[in-house]
Amino acid sequence: MAKKSLIQREKKRQKLEKKYHGIRLSLKKEINKVSLNEKWEIQGKLQSLPRNSAPTRLHRRCFLTGRPRANYRDFGLSGHILREMFHACLLPGATRSSW
Template sequence: MARKSWIQREKKRENLEQKYRLIRRSSKKERCKVGLLNDQRKIHGKLQSPPRNSSPTRLRRRCFSTGRARANYRDFGLSGHSLREMINRCLLPGVTGSSW
């Protein structure tokens, strides 16, 4: 189980990312349209003005059940540990576990 503070920090980052999403997209589109380098630098300054944690690259996928940050499968939203447990208990329909 992940620390609750890590999970709360991640939720805060998600909220900030949603809040500043439109500002980032519009300034990126502006930067593509402008041809002069000085104007591009001014627009790049606008991109740097929102908080760092509002950047989408700072977000991290976490396991839905445990909050684990590593070994996540996008299709299920689960970490490898919890995915294997659920497969062994036959809780995920259509998924077969392999053993060799």
């Protein structure tokens, strides 16, 4: 199980990203249409936004445990939990390979 503080930090980043998403998107659209001097100004505005509002700072975490590594997008679970669910036959249509 991940630390609760790390999970809360990630939730805070998600909230910030959602809050500044529209502003960031509009500034990025403007930057392609203007002259060089105006690009510098727009770039300064982008840099003045909070760092944690950038979408690249978000991590996918396991829905159950909060584990940040080995996550499968289709399920939203880490590989560890996914394997346990395969063994318990909790995921329909998923079979574990054996040889």
